Amino acid sequence: MPILENAHALVVGIANYQFVGGLSASVLRDSMDIYKTLTDPEACAYPQKNVTLLQNEKATGAALRDALASLAAKTDGNSIVTVYLSSHGGRIEEGPHRGEYIAPVDARFDPADPSQLAATAISGDEFSAALAAIPARKVLVILDCCHAGGIGETKSLTPANGLTKGFSQAMYDRLGAGQGRAILASARPEEESYILFGDQNSLFTKHLLAGLRGGVAGEDEFVRIFRLYEYVQPKVTAQQPNQHPRFKSNLEENFPVAFYKGGQKKQIAPAPATTEAEFAxxxxxxxxxxxxxxxxxxxxxxxxxxxxxxxxxxxxxxxxxxxxxxxxxxxxxxxxxxxxxxxxxxxxxxxxxxxxxxxxxxxxxxxxxxxxxxxxxxxxxxxxxxxxxxxxxxxxxxxxxxxxxxxxxxxxxxxxxxxxxxx
Structure with a gap:
């Protein structure tokens, strides 16, 4: 079966944090299932050697930085790059450390000392710079960082303790600013990412996986970015009206994210005739x-x-x-x-x-x-x-x-x- 030789990915899932409250085990299932789907030759068909999976203790700040730098080093302008991140994410609203942060497994957070998070997490600016260094012009960043459990889960996540869950719209704007960049987030900045009772995956990732495994329609052998979002967003919101996936991009083309069912060409019926009988x-x-x-x-x-x-x-x-x-x-x-x-x-x-x-x-x-x-x-x-x-x-x-x-x-x-x- 064909392989997308120039497709690369970084998949991150962190549930068991060392110094802050943890997340549901579904985070680990989500990231593992994304990894398996991307590398499945009958699905997305990424070369396994091109996909890095970092979970729990392997997802340190240093490891995340190294993996992002590796993507920048081994990709080119024609590469397809997917970054999937399921973890804690939050923002400090005031003070000298104001900004967004992605929490690796070794992040520290103390409401009385915001400098700890700033020193041990990856800032939004640093993450944006790392993405900008990737030369590929087909880059999809998938963020599932608005989970119901917050970084300080054992403490109240209110403005009083200096930390707000999730990322601001301004950060999504910065991440999507580079040419050929698309950001797909699991929810609006003020919303949470849900896991429905009885499901193994988060609601967002469940439909994302279904789309990548063949649910997304197309006229060729690829799953393309606009159609992926168009597939995921209404399905998520239909099941949970309080969750609205977000999409931000700076694109000149509806670029391919992955192969459709290992490179199969979807059979599309001819365009329907627009007759009086069909459309009033x-x-x-x-x-x-x-x-x-x-x-x-x-x-x-x-x-x-x-x-x-x-x-x-x-x-x-x-x-x-x-x-x-x-x-x-x-x-x-x-x-x-x-x-x-x-x-x-x-x-x-x-x-x-x-x-x-x-x-x-x-x-x-x-x-x-x-x-x-x-x-x-x-x-x-x-x-x-x-x-x-x-x-x-x-x-x-x-x-x-x-x-x-x-x-x-x-x-x-x-x-x-x-x-x-x-x-």
Whole structure:
């Protein structure tokens, strides 16, 4: 069977800490199962010699630094690199040692002396620098460092003791800043990573493993990064609504993470025909019914669609196509399922609108289950706070119509005319 000769990985799992509270044994199962899946010739097909596994007593600060330096030394611009880290992670909010820290097995923490953690852990800045030194342009960093048990589990993890569990959004931004870097985190900064009753793996890693073992759809022999996240995120959140995996990247391509089932080519059915019988609407426009959003939808964009030959009866607009007297959610679901594409007219107030959020969540769920690409995020006016755009939306490459408006609007309209893209 084929092997991804230039694929490399570092897998870290730490449960039994020497000087701070430990974590569930699932951390060790998670890291071991990731290691086995990456090196399985019938799954990801990484060469075993290229994958380093560090668990418990082997995962010292010195060993982690050496392993990261080794990745930088033995990889090149064409390498695929995966770093999986399941351990304690936290941040000091105030004082001279303020910042994020990854805790190796020999980390020390004393609420009265934050300098101990700073001296024995790996800082976020150090970790970012180590990743930046890796020359590969296909790097995936997977972080499961927001476990329910904190570094100071025997002590209260409150701001009073100077330590907060998990990493800040700013750290995810720094880690994902390098070209060809993608960060996949198990939860939002303020959330925890759950283990469901009866499961052997954490919820996040359970679905990550399922995706790497063949659950992720694709048109070629690879598991690709965007599709991996698109597979994992909705499955995790569906089982635990208080956990939302995060994705941050600086990518020019949907790069391969691993082989699909050892290099098999997935058989994809041809793109479905977009006939009147199949889709009642060519496009469903999701927006917030406030100014200036409403004016752009009704006075600018819809007239352009009509001028391009779109049948007004095949343009669905949120709030206008629902049957009176029927539950709103059911009617919105019916309209979305009946639409070839879902256009999201994004603005700062769009992300505060529960109806708009529902539209996106449902459309993304349809994409995952039906293996197609319905979503078309659009920035229609300048001034949007891009930090408010969730990573799970940003990964679809929003069309920014606030720049080169005419040409980009025409490109968007042409995309609406084409058949529904499939994976």
């Amino acid at each position: 609407y060519d496009v469903y426009i999701s927006y917030t019914d406030k100014e200036p959003d409403a004016s752009w939808v009704w006075e600018t964009f819809i007239p352009k669609l009509k001028a391009e030959g779109f049948d007004p009866k095949r343009i669905a607009v949120a709030g206008e196509v629902e049957e009176p007297g029927v539950t709103l959610i059911l009617e919105a679901e019916r309209a979305l399922k009946s639409s070839k594409r879902v256009l999201m007219a994004m603005s700062n107030q769009y992300f505060d609108d529960p109806r708009a959020t529902f539209d996106f969540e449902l459309a993304q769920d349809l994409q995952v289950r039906q293996e197609n690409f319905r979503l078309l995020p659009v920035i229609f006016a300048p001034g949007i706070d891009e930090n408010r755009i969730p990573d799970r939306i940003r990964m679809y490459t929003p069309s920014d119509l606030s720049k080169r408006t005419e040409s980009r609007t025409q490109t968007l309209i042409e995309a609406l005319k084409r058949p529904l893209p499939t994976r």
